[in-house]
Amino acid sequence: MTTSTEPLPDRTAADGPAVVVRDLHQHYGNFEAVRGISFEIRPGELFALLGTNGAGKTTTIETLEGFRRPSSGTLRVFGTDPYGQPAALRGRTGAVLQGNGLMEDLTVRESITLAHDLVSGPRDVDELLALVALTDKARIPVRQLSGGQKRRLILAQALVARPEVLYLDEPTTGMDPEARHTTWRIISELKRQGVAVLLTTHYLEEAERLADRLAIMHRGEIRVEGTLDGVLASWGDRITFRLPEEVGTDDLPELAGAEAAVGTRDGRLWATYTVTGADVESRAHRVVSGLVAWSAERDVVLRNLQVRGASLEDVFLQVAGAADLADQSHPARLG
Amino acid sequence: MGPVRQTLRLARTEFTLFVRYKTAWMFLGLSLFMFVVPMNLPNDPVLGDIGSADLAMIAAMGSIGLIIGIGHPSNVFTARRESLVLKQLRVNGVTPGALFGAMTLLVTAMSLAIAVLGVGLIYANSGSLPQDPVMLVLAITLSAVSMSFLGLCITPLVRTAESAQMAAMVPMMFLLFTGGSIMPTSMFPDAFVEMLSFLPSTAAGQLAQASYTGYDVFSGYESATRAGFAELWVAALPAVGLLLLWTVLFAVLAFRTFRWDPRQP
Missing domain, CATH: 3.30.70 (Alpha-Beta Plaits)
Structure with missing residues (x-):
């Protein structure tokens, strides 16, 4: 449902925002999980959405991923409503979901190869394995990976299609410090390449290091928003x-x-x-x-x-x- | 990436995973077991030289897709939804059509493979081979596709792979027991038998028997006569139409009720 009458950015505008969220509300029955939040993300920018458990972060990401229709408000990704994952957005967006949606009976290489074979113009499988430091695990079944290694595999899958918008829902959960730093380097490089990133995390250091702008959600509302320096200065x-x-x-x-x-x-x-x-x-x-x-x-x-x-x-x-x-x-x- | 290429690529992975799933082997074993059960039954002639045991083994052809189609898709799609695999596939750009297509391709391929083994068993038992192999392939394919969609219709009703296996047993056992391959339908009341003739499993079983024996069995064994190629196909059209109707019905239901996400909307 779209209720906003404000004009939305043209998807062809080169410097326009890649993601626009205006006055988003999301209900589950009588419970309002998201209460009128608005933000934009530009190409090459990382926007961090922070908040306690149940603040509405994952609901917001899932709505942007097209899994849920907004109760009210407007969402646009490259000028297109993402609900139902229209063909225009396939391959342009990627996501690391909060859980590990992996086929545990495939090997690591089979998992990435599958993702590779399902999209147009993919990244090379070996390049991705090296990028997430899983080359030496390529032949082992996914079920034998640690939690952190599974997160790295999911990240590799999300990067296969060279997405222009990337949703990262707690991407480094379960990773050891070295893997976390490696992931941060990957994300920084993606930003440099012009990818618009929406990040949710419980690691505040992660947001401090990576975010160009951030918002803190609580009970479905954005309570604080701005650049890190701006937020801290006002505090x-x-x-x-x-x-x-x-x-x-x-x-x-x-x-x-x-x-x-x-x-x-x-x-x-x-x-x-x-x-x-x-x-x-x-x-x-x-x-x-x-x-x-x-x-x-x-x-x-x-x-x-x-x-x-x-x-x-x-x-x-x-x-x-x-x-x-x-x-x-x-x-x-x-x- | 087009949906056809996605379907074929996913079908390859479905095959790899099928080989690695123990539960999948159980469904294969069960469908093969259906051929073994009647092997030592009395083989009283029913249609010319073809005996009742032969007919029961041939009717098992129509049960292959039923067992694998209902059992496997309901099990793995429920497990994948709950473990977020479906959701991850969707964010990776996979369409529902490609997912369903890959699964029906797998079930059809596995059903045809079991059918080849079944033909071997029937040949070993009575020395007979299918009279119309094309019709037999069509019967097994339509059964596999329609039952795969029925299996997919079960997934929104359950929350775990274990409960999917339990739930799948209800339509599976009903269709097996009323399809004529386990027990003769003549033991049921006439009105009930009349209703059973509209079930997809009955149509698949009749098509299998007609294609294998060359007899027009669609109106019952008593009035069955040997039919020529064209005559048999004309007689088979209502059964083919019925299976197509069930396929469309189950497909529409599967698409409309399919959920990517374990969270309730």
Whole structure:
């Protein structure tokens, strides 16, 4: 179903987005798994969709893959509605599904050869085996592969047809660190070649390394979206220190552009200032200067003073509403 | 890549996998067993020199596609759907037509291979050979294709390969027991026998017997007479038409109810 009246990009536009999602809603009975999300992915761009289990990421990918008709909203891949996998999109899109959809009784080479023989203009089988480091496993049955090796085989199958759009649903799950880095290199090279990539992952480091833009979904909605630097900048810098024994929680100074909170960690009180503002490069310095001046005036030492930018994990946990659980503390908000 | 080339390529893989699946060998064995069961039965003459045991063995020709066609596709398509293989094939650009086509090609090829063995067994038992091999091939092919689609119709009803095997037994046993190859249909009430004559298994069994014996058996053994080539084909047309009708019906049902994804919509 398409409800949007906005004009969609022409599929022939060379610099236009390869994937367009506008106000996508997806229902399962009375349950609304996806609630009006919108994003675009351009050729050569990797868009990471993050979120907790059940946030709606896989439903979004499956709708883009054409397995589900949207309850409402508009999807276009190269200007074409992907529902039902129209012939116009076959071979132009590839996917690594969340599970391993492999025929376990075939050998590794037979699996890739099958995928190779089913598409037009495929990549060479030996080249693919080498790319995903499975050359030495080519003759063994798929059922004997480890979880990480199976993910690499699925990735090889997804790349056979030289897709222009690639959906990667947790592609590195089960991989050892070396295989994960190899996969990251492959994905980076695909981006360089102009492939538009949609990635979902639970490894935030993966998104930090690969994503040009990212979104964090929670309960079917996109709560945060932007470039990594943009998201972290808007989330603020953190300045923490152990609260001096001679200072009460009410004695902490109020500083412009910073919000203070006190929490308990290792049986001690810790103060945290979250610094926000447009002057990303100097805002932490301004607040630290204020704190140092305040400590000198009070003749106290700010022990274990740390300044750090927000991490993607901070943002993720906040969005998921799990920050309190992660900290194991209940901060009193001040200022 | 065109659907025909996809179908042929997938059929090759289906053959490779069939050889590696133990359950598939069980269906082959069962269909061959149907020829062995009547071998030592009393062979009282029914149609000229052709005895009742010979006719039962010939009727088993019509059961081959039934056993392999219902048993194998329902089993493997359910297992592949639940393990996301179908979904992965779809994102790799495979069409439902190619998947179904490959499976029916495999079942047909396997059915014809078993039929060759069956001809050998019948020849060893009574020294007779098919009078109209083309009609026999048509009977086995139509039976294999229609039953493959019936097997594919079972997959949306079940969630595991084990439950698919159980569910497949219901139509398989019904059609086997009412097809005349295991027990004579004359033991059923006349009205029921009349209804059974519209089943695909009955039509396939009659076509097999007619092609093998050269007798027009479509109206029953009592009135059966030896028929010439053209005469036999004319007499066979209603049975061929019936099998084609069942094939179309099961194919439409299979396409309309097919699911790629284990998740319910």
